[in-house]
Amino acid sequence: MSKKSDFGLIGLAVMGQNLVLNVESRGFQVSVYNRTTSVTDEFVAKHPGKALVAAHTLEEFVQSLATPRKIHIMVKSTAVKDTDRDAVDAVIEQLIPLLDQGDIVIDGGNSFYQTTERRDTYLAEKGLRFIGAGVSGGEEGARKGPSIMPGGPASTWEVMKPIFESIAAKVDGEPCVIHIGPGGAGHYVKMIHNGIEYGDMQLICEAYNIFKAAGFTTDEMAKVFNDWNEGDMQSYLIQITGKALEQKDAETGKSIVELIVDKAGQKGTGQWTLLNAAENAVVISTINAAVEARILSSKKKARVAASKELTGPTVNITGDKAELVKKVHDALYASKVISYAQGLDLIKTTGESKKWNLDLGRIAAIWRGGCIIRARFLNKITEAYRENAELSNLMLAPFFKDLLSKTQQNWREVVSLATLNGIPVPAFSASLGYYDSYRAERLPANLLQAQRDFFGAHTYERTDKPEGQFFHTEWPEVIG
Secondary structure: OOOOEOEEEEOOOHHHHHHHHHHHHOOOOEEEEOOOHHHHHHHHHOOOOOOEEEOOOHHHHHHOEOOOOEEEEOOOOOOOOOOOOOHHHHHHHHHHHHOOOOOEEEEOOOOOHHHHHHHHHHHHHOOOEEEEEEEEOHHHHHHHOOEEEEEOOHHHHHHHHHHHHHHOOEEOOEEOEOOOEOOOHHHHHHHHHHHHHHHHHHHHHHHHHHHHHOOOOHHHHHHHHHHHOOOOOOEHHHHHHHHHHHOEOOOOOOEHHHHOOOOOOOOOHHHHHHHHHHHOOOOOHHHHHHHHHHHHHHOHHHHHHHHOOOOOOOOOOOOOHHHHHHHHHHHHHHHHHHHHHHHHHHHHHHHHHHOOOOOHHHHHHHOOOOOOOOEOOHHHHHHHHHHOOOOOOHHHOHHHHHHHHHHHHHHHHHHHHHHHOOOOOHHHHHHHHHHHHHOOOOOOHHHHHHHHHHHHOOOEOOOOOOOOOOEOOOOOOOOO
16 A cells, blocks of 8 residues: 655645645645646656655545544635635535545645634634645745744644655744734734734835935846845845846846836735724734725726826935935835834734734744744844733834844935925834824823814723723804
8 A cells, every 4th residue: 555645735826836836845745736737747757856746636635644544724715704715715615525533634825814713713612623824925935934823723733844844945843834813813823923924025115216216227226125134134125125126127227126017916914904903903014005006006097197297306316325315224224124013013902802822933033044034133033022012012122122222323314304305104104103103191182072072972091080980071053
C-alpha cells in the first residue's frame, strides 16, 4: 500500500504551488488537487523527485491523505459578509461527505473573519475541525517562509503545529506562527495586519511624492530608501520601495515606477478594517486615509479633469536635500508608528469584546518575519507589550513615547511644507491629527455636545457635576 500524505492542498495558483513546495521541503509528503487536472499534472511533472502526489478527483485526493486529514484550501474567497457563499464554501461542501470525524479543513485565503466563524461552527456540528489561517508574505513568503496567523480550537492547533512551525519564517529561532485564538481570530488579525499594511504603504508613497515634488530623481529617491533600509526604518516595504525605484524599463530606459499609471487597486481587506473599526468605535484615521487615497487614485479621469479646473499653490521646495530627507524620515517613522498603534488598538478592542484572549506581544513577534509589514521596529513593539501586556496604546510605551517626542517637530514641518505646497499627504496629516487629539486633555467636543443638545435635546455632562449625570439646556429659538 502506498504511503499516505501528511498534508493536502487544494488550489494550485502561484501561492498554493509555493506553499506546497515549502511544506514538501520540510520533509512532508503533500497531495495536491486543482479543479483543472492539467494544472495538477503540470505542477507535479515540473518537480520530479519531490514527495508530491497528484490527485485528479476530490475522492482520490481525500483517500491519499493520512488521518486525521489536513486539507489546506487555497482558492479565492469573495464573501464580504458572513451570509455570503463563495468558492471556499463550494469546496467545503464537496469535501464534507468524503471526510471522517476529526479531519481538519484549513482556509488559507483572505476570508472575512465572520465568514470563518460561520464555517467553524458549521463544520464543528458535523464533527470536523476548521482553521482560518491568515498567511502573509506573498509568493516569496509562501515558498521560503510566511507569517501565519491561524485561528480555531487550541486542540486543532496542536495537531497542525509541527507543519505550521516548520514552514513559517523564523526570527531569532522563533517561528513566525502562533495560535492566535478561537474561531475567526486568525483571519481577523490578518485583516487588521492588512489594514496596517495599507497605512504603511500610503505613508511611504507620500514620502516619495514629497521627494518627487522637491526635484529628486528616481535614482536619488532609490538611494534614500535603500539607506533608510539600513537603519531604524529597516522593513520589507522600505526595501522593495528602494528596489522598485531602481528598476529601469528595458524598452525605454525610463524608471518603471514613473511609467506605471497612478491608479491603485485593493482586495477589500482595508475596507473591512474600516467597517470593523466603526463597529467597535476605534479610530484608525491613518488606515482610513490610506484606503480613501486608493479610492481617490482610482478616479483618474475625474482627477485629470479637476486638475484643469481647480487651482492650488505652485510647488516651491528649496533648501538642502539632506535636511529634507531627515525631516521626511522622522515624519514617516512617526506616522508608521501611528498606523501600527491604531491597528493594534483595534485588535485589542475587538479581542476583548470577543473574549479571544489575544496576546499583542506574540502577535507583533510573528510579524517580524515572512510578512509584508515585517520591520525592525516590530522588535520594539514586541518588547513594549511583553513589558506591559495591559498597555492601552502603543504610543504610551516608553520607547515610542520618546520617539514621537523627538520626531514630532520634523513631522509637523513636513505636514506644513506639503500643505503649503499643495502636495496631498492625507495619511501623514491623519497620523499627526490622531497624535495631537490623543494627547489633548481637552478637545472641542464640549461645543459639539452643546450643538447636539441645541438641535436634538441629546443632553450633556458638566465639568462641575459628578460623572454620569446628564443635563439639558433650554436653548433660544432660532427658527421664526
